[in-house]
Amino acid sequence: MQDKPQNFPTTQANGSPLKPLTEAILERRATNQFTSEEVPEEYLNAILRFGAQAPSGYNFQPWRFVVVRDEANRKRLQGVAFNQSKVGEAPVVIIAVGMKEEWKRTADEVFREGAARGAGKKENVESAKQGAVGFVSSMDAAMWVNRHTMIALTTMMLVAEAYGFDTAPMEGFDAASVKREFGIPDEGEVVALLAVGRMQPPDKPYTGRLPLGRIAFGERFGEAWKE
Amino acid sequence: MQDKPQNFPTTQANGSPLKPLTEAILERRATNQFTSEEVPEEYLNAILRFGAQAPSGYNFQPWRFVVVRDEANRKRLQGVAFNQSKVGEAPVVIIAVGMKEEWKRTADEVFREGAARGAGKKENVESAKQGAVGFVSSMDAAMWVNRHTMIALTTMMLVAEAYGFDTAPMEGFDAASVKREFGIPDEGEVVALLAVGRMQPPDKPYTGRLPLGRIAFGERFGEAWKE
Numbered sequence: 001m002q003d004k005p006q007n008f009p010t011t012q013a014n015g016s017p018l019k020p021l022t023e024a025i026l027e028r029r030a031t032n033q034f035t036s037e038e039v040p041e042e043y044l045n046a047i048l049r050f051g052a053q054a055p056s057g058y059n060f061q062p063w064r065f066v067v068v069r070d071e072a073n074r075k076r077l078q079g080v081a082f083n084q085s086k087v088g089e090a091p092v093v094i095i096a097v098g099m100k101e102e103w104k105r106t107a108d109e110v111f112r113e114g115a116a117r118g119a120g121k122k123e124n125v126e127s128a129k130q131g132a133v134g135f136v137s138s139m140d141a142a143m144w145v146n147r148h149t150m151i152a153l154t155t156m157m158l159v160a161e162a163y164g165f166d167t168a169p170m171e172g173f174d175a176a177s178v179k180r181e182f183g184i185p186d187e188g189e190v191v192a193l194l195a196v197g198r199m200q201p202p203d204k205p206y207t208g209r210l211p212l213g214r215i216a217f218g219e220r221f222g223e224a225w226k227e
Numbered sequence: 228m229q230d231k232p233q234n235f236p237t238t239q240a241n242g243s244p245l246k247p248l249t250e251a252i253l254e255r256r257a258t259n260q261f262t263s264e265e266v267p268e269e270y271l272n273a274i275l276r277f278g279a280q281a282p283s284g285y286n287f288q289p290w291r292f293v294v295v296r297d298e299a300n301r302k303r304l305q306g307v308a309f310n311q312s313k314v315g316e317a318p319v320v321i322i323a324v325g326m327k328e329e330w331k332r333t334a335d336e337v338f339r340e341g342a343a344r345g346a347g348k349k350e351n352v353e354s355a356k357q358g359a360v361g362f363v364s365s366m367d368a369a370m371w372v373n374r375h376t377m378i379a380l381t382t383m384m385l386v387a388e389a390y391g392f393d394t395a396p397m398e399g400f401d402a403a404s405v406k407r408e409f410g411i412p413d414e415g416e417v418v419a420l421l422a423v424g425r426m427q428p429p430d431k432p433y434t435g436r437l438p439l440g441r442i443a444f445g446e447r448f449g450e451a452w453k454e
Binding site for chain 1: 228229230231232235237245247248249251252253255257272273275276277279280281282284286288290291292293294295296297300324333337340341344345346362366369370371373374377378381382385386389396398399409410411412415418419431432433434435436437438439442443444445446447448449452454
């Protein structure tokens, strides 16, 4: 296992301070056109490392990320993503994959490391692991990895925005073709794509949100939340 | 539709600056024990409002959140969440729900508002809407709402952390019982719970993460990413 990232950029690439999360959320729009400007290596590493810090059930981390930067590969990805031009344009497109089986093979390692780092007692590792594997196995595997992968992907999207980059999360692709083109195993669920780069203006307009009272409820579904 | 939140806390409740996103991510642990200290109303509103700013396919926003604060209701939720004590302890527990059908009924409103705000032409609203509804309907509805709801829930979790609160995302509950107890309609998928409050120390240890080369790949699945 790896420790927390320690060396990561603490400013945007142009030296501006990191955007506060509130600002990153409010300024983020799904970018439709990207310039060809590359995402510097240290920023891309940081985006991936922070995404990898996302929480997961029992720390099973079922997410995997294929980082596509090579132009021919981006065009190939575009071809299996309804030919969306931003896929070929953005300097980086991350294919987010959830693995339905692999976590079972790493469960032992995850639990032993957890105990070594102070989570639970060493003598209980085996029974705790069995309980965890049983519980997670009781859930729909595709659903479970989709939920988890979205935690990590959302984290990456917000970190990229805080670093001043623009992003586009995408759900338009032919999953079977993406798997075939990028060597993704059978057990992998292609969950989403995330393009990262610099926007080619104009930015998308903000199209509003449903009033909070229609999506948030107090105590019981249907009881409109009052701000 | 509502505009972006404009009045929201710009510091933590104790006056400290908002945590940078990088720090919020690194400090976040799933909290196991909460104190009874309440989450001030203005912070809870901000957490919900920022969560509601999450992106969704065509801005359909299929997420709904039941905010449970009443003690008897929290105990009732605990009872259908494998009796996890943190559910009863935390001052706020948010039930995140994905709605599989409701977005179809609001699609017209969403597209008209989008066009009014500059996204697309008014004369194309009807055909664009029909295309969008057709595309989203082609995906597995439960999967689709699970993915989306996790974007908003992850956003809330990170905003709460940036404001200095502690959180616990949870997947251990009996969905049918949660739906029955909190009046959630048939079409609702209970996606996750999120407890928000203040940690009762000690915090959970950090249990490490899989090395980046095992979860991130360059260009093709299986080709370890090199930092």
